[in-house]
Amino acid sequence: MSLRIAVVNGDGIGPEVIPEAQKILEHFLPDADFYEVELGLAKWERSGSACSPDDIRELKGADAILFGAVTTPPDPNYRSVLLQIRHELDLYANLRPIRPLRSSGQGSPADMMIVRENTEGLYSGIEEIGEERSTTLRVVTKAGSKRIAEKACSLILERNSKSPLVIGYKGNVLKSDLLFRDTCSEVAASFGIQTKAVFIDALCLDVLQHPKNYDVIVTTNMFGDILSDVCGYLTGGLGMLPSANIGDTHAFFEPVHGSAPDIAGKGIANPVAAIRSAAMMLEYFGMKREACLVEESIADLINSGVCTPDLGGCESTSSFGNRLLAAV
């Protein structure tokens, strides 16, 4: 049976970058069945729903989802499409590889993987909103910590890494984070992997100062959200960062950048993050060699000056995509 791949263009630059990523997937997966699912602000404005139960069913029917970006309307009652999908599809592992593609001329570049817990923490949705006081419950569970730690440990094995698993936490303030740290340590021990627990504030600085000291970092939801944007600095901005949101039965691939309404419609958006997300999907399907080829071809193009204006080049979104397709 052929693979079924759901494609969500979304809003803003989503419909510009996603077709370039889809071209690459179509090239390597000629028999796959691609089908579009419309989600996001434009749909919400038209139909009052940004992501309906039917849409969720459609997404659940896919072997993998390629997702662009959606714009969040400035409405306090609006429920984030991304959060809804992560929740409904139980995509508990948000994987964000940090690997600069531009050669810096300073020896081997950084190469790390942020493994962000994606279903609990401050994203619990348990809130009490009042005029004088509003609260959000930060939830750490043993089960949630265990499965994300297992994911992080398998990645260490896959990467053949000799480094310890770094645990980003804030146990000097949040005693609840000791459950996270200790569960990660237990899981790591069962894998025969060392751990190093680092306070998240210090970690956000140290990844900038010593990026090469890091390999796999596991952390809770909001800390991972911030840490991955901080690491965007190491790769020349979010335009370059791919991500995978993985659960036990579903997988969702998405550039870390948002819908960037300010540059939408101009054909200048950098499709690299979207294309690298597609490469992560290939890897998810076991096509590691093809994924590496895509990564290397992107690096070659960029390093020879073929890139979009954000990186100082003069390619359009689609001309870059076409150059890449020719290269792979």
Added chain:
Amino acid sequence: MSLRIAVVNGDGIGPEVIPEAQKILEHFLPDADFYEVELGLAKWERSGSACSPDDIRELKGADAILFGAVTTPPDPNYRSVLLQIRHELDLYANLRPIRPLRSSGQGSPADMMIVRENTEGLYSGIEEIGEERSTTLRVVTKAGSKRIAEKACSLILERNSKSPLVIGYKGNVLKSDLLFRDTCSEVAASFGIQTKAVFIDALCLDVLQHPKNYDVIVTTNMFGDILSDVCGYLTGGLGMLPSANIGDTHAFFEPVHGSAPDIAGKGIANPVAAIRSAAMMLEYFGMKREACLVEESIADLINSGVCTPDLGGCESTSSFGNRLLAAV
């Protein structure tokens, strides 16, 4: 009546850097009464208490507190001295100026002020610890948001800033943060100040990419904790960063770096963050000119290569302190 200044050396490099900062204070405040308060790990090991009710009373009796650093023992029942003091003295505003002192040769350096709410948010201490599930309540109150916003707005006026007040928040996930954002906006409006609300993850990246676009940033407790460490990257590390913890009746000045046990006892710790914290104390006492003189003299020394090893120099902690004292 002469000023009463409590001095807490603490642990690790605290007893090395604080005397250098105290020398500067003694120079500019020859009539002040300095008295030591012992707090921290060493005291805890000896007496079972790192900070007793008596100690708190002593601190409360001061016009200002100069604080080094304390080491947190790896004991889950230990209560952080810093958090205890912030709480008991109601030091609700944690002010962290980010101003690199080394000339980078790239025009005017960044100059921003992080105004971190220091009493609530994820630091509420409201936790339920279990084996399967542990939670922490993140609390945002209107009153807490109002007073920190007022502090931030007065700073904008003092700094004669034309920039908007930037609000770091995460309202796309934490609906409770809309109370923070909206309260800050209301307060700013009453001061005639514009605001710009930015999601904290994006903000942590953008301060790195465009530091000169920022002036005063107000944010909640944990976000401010992380953001200020991230900004440490702009100033060559935490060794340079001072802070003030201010309430309505007490004021506490502290280098952002911790006790750094790894380099303690060697006489090589950089005293700049501690000395700049002392300069913030001078400014707090209305001695803005003297504070500027200290800052400028530090910059001159560093830019002419007089600095501790972390900055590439060969001064010891105390020889740097003496050079500075001679300069001011």
